[in-house]
Structure formats: C-alpha cells, structure tokens
Amino acid sequence: MLSNxxxxxxxxxxxxxxxxxxxxxxxISNTLHNLATRQIHVGFDFLGRxxxxxxxxSQIAYSAADTYARAFAxxxxxxxxxxxxxxxxxxxxxxxxxxxxxxxNWLLSRLASAYVETMRNIPLLLQLFVWYGIFTELMPPxxxxxxxxxxxxxxxxxxxxxxPQPHVAWxxxxxxxxxxxALAGLWRRYARGLQARTGRQLPTALPAALLVFGLPLAxxxxxxxxxxxxLPELRGFNFRGGRALSPEFLxxxxxxxxxxxxxxxxxxxxxxLAIDRGQSEAALSLGLSRSQELRLVTLPQALRVxxxxxxxxxxxxxxxxxxxxxxxxPDLVAVANTTMNQTGQAIEAIAxxxxxxxxxxxxxxxxxxxxxxxxxxxxx
Amino acid sequence: MTRHLLMGLATSAALMAPMLAQAxxxxxxxxxxxxxxxxxxxxxxxxxxxxxxxxxxxxxADFCRAVAAAILGDPAKVQYVATNAQNRFTVLQSGEVDMxxxxxxxxxxxxxxxGSVFTxxxxxxxxxxxxxxxxxxxxxxxxxxxxVCVQPGTTTELNLSDYFRTHKMSFKPVVIAELNQIEQxxxxxxxxxxxxxxxxxxxxxxxxxxxDDYVILPEAISKEPLGPMVxxxxxEFFNIVKWTLFGLIEAEELGVTAANVDAKKADASNNPPLQxxxxxxxxxxxxxxxxxxxxxxAVKGVGNYGEMYERNIGPLGIPRGLNxxxxxxxxxxxxxxx
Numbered sequence: 001m002l003s004n005x006x007x008x009x010x011x012x013x014x015x016x017x018x019x020x021x022x023x024x025x026x027x028i029s030n031t032l033h034n035l036a037t038r039q040i041h042v043g044f045d046f047l048g049r050x051x052x053x054x055x056x057x058s059q060i061a062y063s064a065a066d067t068y069a070r071a072f073a074x075x076x077x078x079x080x081x082x083x084x085x086x087x088x089x090x091x092x093x094x095x096x097x098x099x100x101x102x103x104x105n106w107l108l109s110r111l112a113s114a115y116v117e118t119m120r121n122i123p124l125l126l127q128l129f130v131w132y133g134i135f136t137e138l139m140p141p142x143x144x145x146x147x148x149x150x151x152x153x154x155x156x157x158x159x160x161x162x163x164p165q166p167h168v169a170w171x172x173x174x175x176x177x178x179x180x181x182a183l184a185g186l187w188r189r190y191a192r193g194l195q196a197r198t199g200r201q202l203p204t205a206l207p208a209a210l211l212v213f214g215l216p217l218a219x220x221x222x223x224x225x226x227x228x229x230x231l232p233e234l235r236g237f238n239f240r241g242g243r244a245l246s247p248e249f250l251x252x253x254x255x256x257x258x259x260x261x262x263x264x265x266x267x268x269x270x271x272x273l274a275i276d277r278g279q280s281e282a283a284l285s286l287g288l289s290r291s292q293e294l295r296l297v298t299l300p301q302a303l304r305v306x307x308x309x310x311x312x313x314x315x316x317x318x319x320x321x322x323x324x325x326x327x328x329x330p331d332l333v334a335v336a337n338t339t340m341n342q343t344g345q346a347i348e349a350i351a352x353x354x355x356x357x358x359x360x361x362x363x364x365x366x367x368x369x370x371x372x373x374x375x376x377x378x379x380x
Numbered sequence: 381m382t383r384h385l386l387m388g389l390a391t392s393a394a395l396m397a398p399m400l401a402q403a404x405x406x407x408x409x410x411x412x413x414x415x416x417x418x419x420x421x422x423x424x425x426x427x428x429x430x431x432x433x434x435x436x437x438x439x440x441a442d443f444c445r446a447v448a449a450a451i452l453g454d455p456a457k458v459q460y461v462a463t464n465a466q467n468r469f470t471v472l473q474s475g476e477v478d479m480x481x482x483x484x485x486x487x488x489x490x491x492x493x494x495g496s497v498f499t500x501x502x503x504x505x506x507x508x509x510x511x512x513x514x515x516x517x518x519x520x521x522x523x524x525x526x527x528v529c530v531q532p533g534t535t536t537e538l539n540l541s542d543y544f545r546t547h548k549m550s551f552k553p554v555v556i557a558e559l560n561q562i563e564q565x566x567x568x569x570x571x572x573x574x575x576x577x578x579x580x581x582x583x584x585x586x587x588x589x590x591x592d593d594y595v596i597l598p599e600a601i602s603k604e605p606l607g608p609m610v611x612x613x614x615x616e617f618f619n620i621v622k623w624t625l626f627g628l629i630e631a632e633e634l635g636v637t638a639a640n641v642d643a644k645k646a647d648a649s650n651n652p653p654l655q656x657x658x659x660x661x662x663x664x665x666x667x668x669x670x671x672x673x674x675x676x677x678a679v680k681g682v683g684n685y686g687e688m689y690e691r692n693i694g695p696l697g698i699p700r701g702l703n704x705x706x707x708x709x710x711x712x713x714x715x716x717x718x
Contacts (some may be wrong), residue, residue, distance in 0.1 A: 029605050038473060040495035046502040051536045054553045056425075064541035135572045144476075156569055157527060233450025237572045238552065247570070248554075328556040328565075334532065337557070341466045344494040 031347065046343045048071070055330045057246055068296060068339050075335030076356060082252055082331065083318040083360075089257035090317060091310075094264025099271050112265065119262035125323055128255040132327040135247035142238060153232055153239060156247065160232035165242040169223035173216035180215035184208035247328040252321065260317045264310065272298070272308035303375045311368035315361050322357075334355060386670040397564045406478050406610070406617035407451065407669055407710060416458040418444035419477040423559060424460040426696045427483045427503075436460050439692040440481040442682045443502055443625070450624050450674040452660065455681030466557055468531045469494050472609060472709050479621055480609040490609075499622040501607045503693075506600030508578040510585060513595050515572060520599045525547040526552065529562050529571035530554070531708055537575050538600040555704035563587060577604050581698040619668050626714040630657055633705055633714065639681040641676055642714035648674035656718050664717050685712065 002008060035042050042335040047069040054064050059077040062070060100112035119127075139156040140146060146154040153160040164170050184207070191202040220226075232242035275298050283293040332353065340349040408417050414474050420440050428438040436458075444687045459476050468608035472480045473474050473495050482565045484490075485504075486498040511517045520543070530537050544551050545546035554571045556562040563584050566574040573585065578600060585591045606658075608625070632639075636652050641658070656662040659672030666672055682688055689703060704710025 035495075037613075038495040040473060041493040053532075054537075054541045054551070055554045057554060064545060077639075136565060136568050141569045197581075238527060240523055240525065325557065328554055328561075330555065332553060334555065337466050338532040338537070340553075341469070342538070344469055344473075344490070346470050 011345065017212065023211060035347070040344065042348075044344075044348055046339075046348070048075045049343075051339070051342075053342065055335065056328075057249065057330060063274070068343070071335050071339065071355075072332070072352065075330060075332035078330055079318075079321055079324075079332040080360070082249065082256070082324070082329070085319050086253055086256040086260070086321065087314050087319050089253065090260040090264055090313070093257060093261035095268050097265035097266030098272070101265060102272060116262045116265050119259055120266075124255065124259050125326060126321055127259055128251055128327050131251035131255045132247060135251055139247075141330060145234070145239075151229075151231055151242075157238060157244075158247050159245045159250065160239045160242050161244075162229040163229050165226070165228040165230050167224075167226040167228070169220045169226050172223055173220040174220040176214070176216040180211045182215070183215070184211040187211065212222065246329075248324070248327050251327055252324050252329045252331075254321055256317050259320075260313055263313050263316075267306055268302075271302035274305045275301050278292050288340055300375060304372075304377060307375065309371045311365055311372075314364055316362055318364060319357065398595045406614045408621065410451055410605065415459050416444060416448040416451065416479070417461060417477040417507050418447075419461045419463045419468055419471050419480045419666070421482045421559075422443065422464055422485060424580060425577060425586060426693050426698075428460070433688050434606070437692065439503060439688050440483060440608075441480050442611070442688045442692060443628075445480070446628060446682045446688075447621055447624050449677040450620065450627075450670060451682035453677055455678075457557045457582075462555060464559070465531050469496065469609075470518040472496050472611060478617070482698065483580070483606045486605045486607050489534060491549060495612050496609045497612050498609050499618060500606040500625045501711075502625060503606045505535065505577040505604040505606050507536055507575060507602040507604055508600055509597040510566075510581040510594055511572060511575045511597065512569075513593055517597065520597050521547060521549075523551065523573060525551070526572040526573050527552040527554055529556070529566045529574045531559065531562060531576065532557055534576070535602070535604065541576055543601045573580055577606070579693065579696065579698055582698055585716055586696065597608065600701075616669050620670065620674075623664070623668060623717070624675070624678055627657065627678060627717065628682075628685040628688065629705075629712050629714040630717055631675065631679050632686040632712075633707070635681055636684055637687055638680055641679045645676060650666045653716070653718075662718060 003010075020246055033041065048067055050064075051066055051068045052064050053071075053073040055062055055074050057070065057078065058074045059081050060074060062074045097112045097115055101116070103109045103112070103282045135158075136156050139154060140158055142155045145160075148154075151162045172304075187207050188204050189194050191204050232239040234246070279301065280293050280298055283297040284290075288296065321331055322333040325334045325337060328334070336349045336353045341344045343349075393626055403585055418441075420436060420438075424438065426438055428436055428441040431435050440443070441458075441460065444458045444460070448458045449455040458567050462469060463480075463482060468480055468482050468484065471477050471488075480496070481502070483503070484498075485505075486501065491497055495657055502600070505560075509520050509523065511523075517523065522545075528551045530540055530553055534537045537553075537555070540551070542554070551573075552571075554562075554565060556565060562574070565571060566584075567588060574581065576584075579598060581596050585596065608621055610621050613707060630653075631641075634651075634657060636657065643652060645658045645660065646659055648658060652661070656664060661667055663672065665674040668674070683691070686705075689700065693703075700708070700710060702711045704712060706713040
C-alpha cells in the first residue's frame with residue numbers, strides 16, 4: 001500500500017496537518033497555562049466594559065462612556081477611512097506621475113523621476129513626522145488662523161471648513177448618490193449590449209453624469225433645497241462649528257498617499273511600457289480615435305500588468321496606516337494599544353488586531369482578484 | 381518602534397516560554413545573574429532619566445539601586461530597561477525585568493488583573509494641568525473646549541475624561557505615546573493644555589525654552605500614589621522590595637543617612653529600633669532571604685528616603701508636601717521593623 005503514490009500523498013498530507021494542529025494546540029495551551037500561572041486574567045469579557053477614555057476623532061458616535069468593543073469599532077472605522085481615501089489619492093497621484101515620467105516634455109519627466117526617487121527612498125515614518133511637523137509647527141496658532149472669507153480656516157490644530165446644517169434633504173441626497181451610481185452602471189451595460197447586438201452607439205457619459213449628480217441634486221431640491229451652513233468660528237480655545245480635518249489625519253493621509261504614489265507611478269509606467277507599440281499603431285490605422293485607442297486597446301492590456309502589483313501596494317498602504325500611532329491619529333492600533341494598557345489584556349488585544357488586519361487585507365485581495373479576473377485576457 | 385518590538389517579544393515570550401520557566405524565585409535568578417533588571421521610565425526628570433554619561437538618575441532609578449544594594453551588596457549592579465506607559469506591564473509580566481520602578485499609579489485593577497502587585501508608595505502625586513501663561517487661564521474649570529495633550533494607556537487619560545464628564549465640559553484629546561513627541565506638540569501649540577502627574581508637569585516645564593511662559597494650574601484632580609511593582613506569586617521578592625522601601629523611610633525617621641550609617645551602627649547600643657533597622661538585633665533581613673546588613677547597604681548606596689527625595693525631586697522645585705514624614709504632616713509612614 002505504501003508503494004501507492006496516492007496513498008503516500010494522503011499520508012504526508014495527514015502528517016503535515018497533524019503537525020500544524022499539534023504546534024497550534026501546544027502554543028495555545030502553553031499560553032493559557034503561562035497566563036494562569038502568572039495569574040493574569042484571560043478572556044474577551046473586557047470588551048463589554050466601559051472604556052473611559054476619549055478618542056480625538058471618530059467616524060461613528062463615541063464617548064468615554066461607551067464600551068471597549070465600541071472603541072475598537074471607532075479605531076477600525078478610522079483605519080478604513082484613512083486607508084480608503086489614501087488608496088484613492090495614491091492611485092490618482094501615482095497614475096499622473098507615472099504618465100508624466102513617460103512624457104516627452106524633458107522637465108516634466110525629470111520632475112516625475114525626482115519625485116519617485118525621493119519619496120520611495122525615504123522611510124515612511126520620517127515622512128510622517130515631516131508632514132506632522134509642517135502642520136503643527138509651521139501653520140499659525142488658532143488665534144492667528146489663516147482665514148479664507150470667514151469660512152475656511154487653516155491653523156496648527158487643523159483645517160476648518162463649513163458644513164451644511166443637518167437637514168433631511170441632505171440625507172436624501174446622500175441616499176440618492178449610490179442609487180444614481182447604480183442606475184448609471186445599468187445604463188452603461190444596456191448601451192454596451194445594444195452596441196454588441198446592433199452596432200448602434202448610445203451616449204453614455206452624459207446620461208451617467210446626469211444620473212450620478214442629477215439624482216442627489218433633485219432629491220435635495222425636492223425636499224426644500226436647504227442652504228443653511230454651519231460655519232466654523234473661534235469660541236473659547238478652539239474653532240467650533242463646521243467640520244475639521246485634524247493635522248494628525250492630514251499628515252497621515254498625505255504621508256501615506258504621496259509615499260505609495262511613488263510605487264504606483266512605477267507600476268503604471270511599467271504597465272504602459274509593457275504594451276507593444278504595434279498595438280496602438282494598429283488601432284489608429286483601423287480608424288480609432290486617440291482616446292478610443294487608449295480606452296479600448298492600450299489601457300485594458302496595461303491594466304492586466306498593473307493590477308496584481310497594485311493590489312500589494314493597496315495592501316501596503318492599509319497596513320502602513322498603523323504608523324498612525326506615532327503621530328497620534330486614533331487608528332485601530334492606537335486604540336488597541338490603549339486598551340491593552342488599560343486592561344492588561346495584551347494577548348487578546350493583539351489577537352483582535354491581527355484578525356482585523358488579516359480580514360481587511362483578505363477583503364482587499366479578494367476584491368482586486370475579482371477585478372483582475374474581469375480584465376484578464378479573454379481568448380475567443 | 382522599540383515598543384512594537386518589545387510588545388511582540390513579550391507576546392511571543394508568553395507564547396513560547398516552556399511551562400517550567402515560570403520565573404521561579406526571583407531572588408535566586410537575580411543572585412545567579414549578578415544584577416537586578418529594573419524597568420524605568422524612558423526619560424522623566426526627577427524619576428528616571430539618563431544623563432550625558434548614560435547614568436540613570438531619579439528617585440525611581442535610585443530605588444532600583446537600593447534594592448540591588450540590599451540583595452547584591454552593590455548599588456551599581458542594576459540593568460535598566462527603559463519602558464513607556466504602554467509596554468511597562470508587559471515587560472514585567474513576561475519576566476524580562478525583575479521589578480518595575482516607573483512612576484506607576486497604584487490602582488485596584490492593576491493590583492488584581494495584571495499578574496503583578498504594588499509593593500508600596502514611593503511618591504504621592506496628583507494629576508494636574510499645565511497651560512501657557514498667555515492663555516490667561518486661572519483654574520481647571522475654565523478649560524471647556526480646550527485641546528488637551530495626554531499620553532495613552534495611563535490613569536491620567538481616564539481621570540481626564542472623568543473630570544471633564546463630571547463638570548459637563550468637553551475637550552479634544554491629542555494622544556501621543558512618546559513623552560518627547562507629546563512635549564513637543566504641547567510646546568508647539570498643538571494643544572492648549574498638557575496633563576499628567578504634577579511632578580511630571582514640573583519636569584516638562586523645565587524643558588521649555590522659557591519655563592516662566594507656562595503655569596501649572598492649582599488643582600490636583602486625582603490621587604496618584606506612584607510605586608514599584610513586582611510579579612505576583614513570588615512573595616519572598618515582594619517582601620524584599622516592600623521592606624526596602626519601608627526601611628529607607630524608617631531610616632529617614634531615625635536620622636540614618638548615607639554618610640552616618642556606619643557611625644550610627646557603631647553607636648546604636650541604647651536605641652532598640654535603630655538596632656533592629658541596622659540588623660544588630662532581630663532577624664529582619666534573614667527572614668526575607670537576605671542577611672541582616674541589607675538595609676545598611678541600601679542606605680549606604682542611595683541614602684535614606686529624604687536624601688533620595690532632595691537629590692532627585694528637589695531640583696524640580698516640588699515641596700515635600702504629602703511626601704514628608706508622618707511626624708511632619710506627610711503620609712510617609714513605615715510600619716515598624718521588628
């Protein structure tokens with residue numbers, strides 16, 4: 001039986017599985033035993049207790065009277081918020097810089113190279129300190145804020161800007177936006193199907209814009225078109241009213257996106273260079289316009305080269321956001337560190353941290369793999 | 381970054397340490413190693429801060445020396461491990477250090493859930509607020525809406541939100557872990573107020589380019605008894621640390637100093653408490669697993685409690701106050717050594 005290749009294969013697999021489970025069991029039971037002998041309290045029940053500490057900024061409602069679980073949720077929301085905006089901004093900057101590096105304009109391409117070489121060769125942590133220093137040391141104190149028409153203020157405590165007073169019309173507009181986006185997607189699909197069947201081309205850009213922007217606008221107007229704004233004004237120690245972007249958030253967002261953009265620029269450049277010249281020449285000689293050629297021939301092929309390395313840049317950016325703790329942005333790691341220290345539940349808090357980062361990273365890769373699958377080479 | 385490294389190490393130490401390595405009698409480990417491993421603050425003037433030659437100064441650092449002198453006979457046999465507010469308990473739990481002497485507030489939950497216990501109070505402190513003089517703030521009740529710099533994972537952070545909640549005021553926390561970073565943010569004006577223990581405020585104030593530009597508000601909003609910690613379960617070592625502290629306090633009460641300890645010992649014949657303190661009668665040292673000269677060595681190494689205070693806290697300009705001997709209206713009161 002042992003000479004059978006399949007049987008041996010199964011035996012090896014079983015042995016490996018047993019070894020993995022055994023090591024895992026040893027680590028866990030050993031940890032529990034060590035914690036017990038040191039009389040350290042174990043368990044996740046601390047998550048239900050009152051946290052008692054304030055968090056500087058939050059995307060969801062939170063006060064010191066909420067639980068540790070809620071505090072973790074606040075940290076997670078802050079991490080996702082800065083990571084999502086960072087990915088967006090890094091992609092835009094990176095694509096622009098990547099294209100600029102290929103420009104025939106000597107100055108532009110040199111500037112782009114200089115950007116890439118500088119940003120990616122300086123450690124991110126130092127860049128964050130520089131950004132944070134720019135905001136907290138170089139910007140004026142609250143009482144000497146740089147004002148733009150009594151509405152927008154720049155100070156070392158952050159950027160303050162007006163925000164609409166809460167009103168049901170704004171809420172409706174907020175809900176109308178995703179509906180508009182979905183409808184625009186459906187319209188594009190329909191137009192494509194029609195073109196594939198009959199060859200007739202329907203306009204897509206204008207209707208899409210109308211749906212995406214027009215629908216929320218219509219919802220807002222239908223419910224009374226409120227225009228009341230909450231303006232930031234100096235009261236007591238700080239500006240109140242309106243909205244604010246803290247220097248911690250700005251430093252982290254700009255630091256993460258300008259740093260990652262340098263890598264993305266190289267990826268974009270590589271993707272474009274990977275497409276044979278003959279492809280675009282062929283497309284042009286078939287009578288496609290420049291923009292059609294870029295949109296229908298070059299870009300779809302370049303994306304196939306770009307997306308896999310782009311995924312790892314997105315993952316890097318998300319994980320690098322944990323450097324927030326150095327400049328005091330309350331991300332997931334900062335909240336977990338504080339919790340760990342207030343409760344002493346270090347192992348539990350780190351386990352939660354690892355599980356959450358793993359989940360975020362897996363979700364990002366899952367999405368990018370799905371997208372990669374969509375744009376892959378289809379052979380007919 | 382060291383913090384993350386340490387945290388990782390501590391966690392993996394808890395994961396990997398073989399079951400039998402439960403830090404056995406700490407005393408044996410220290411004697412075998414020939415030195416005491418003591419966790420201190422990364423740099424807080426008056427408590428523990430390295431000077432230009434790398435020597436750790438401060439009352440917390442000196443207390444490590446006293447314990448080392450009592451056990452090993454030489455106050456220099458201390459290995460200092462610099463810790464911040466967040467990794468201090470982890471390094472003690474994981475057995476990386478023998479004791480923690482790092483301006484740490486004694487609370488019930490820290491005594492019961494961390495696997496470690498406090499051995500007494502080395503310094504009675506209270507939480508205060510420091511503001512730039514130019515703000516014109518006279519007391520803490522005027523701080524509604526202020527941006528407050530605070531270190532994460534401290535009792536300070538919790539007292540702060542308690543205080544503002546109690547008085548129905550709001551504040552914007554600016555939370556940074558490293559002491560240097562948060563001091564810099566405060567001096568740059570990122571926040572209106574810096575809050576920590578009053579002793580810490582006094583130390584930070586000395587680092588300002590002009591210390592008279594900053595004032596410490598009169599209120600103390602909390603009780604902050606700061607003391608050393610050891611791992612739970614090793615009661616022999618617990619007793620050594622606890623009674624070394626009491627011994628230093630008792631030495632001050634009986635007028636024993638680093639300079640006169642030998643003379644006092646030679647001339648203690650008609651003073652029974654002094655005889656017991658200096659090990660001439662009784663077995664105080666032996667019953668802790670040391671010899672009866674333990675306290676003589678400790679006092680010779682760092683002086684009595686009052687000398688430690690004057691040398692380290694005196695320069696910060698903080699009066700003895702609660703930290704005076706009980707006979708002088710303070711709270712320093714050592715149970716009898718007998």
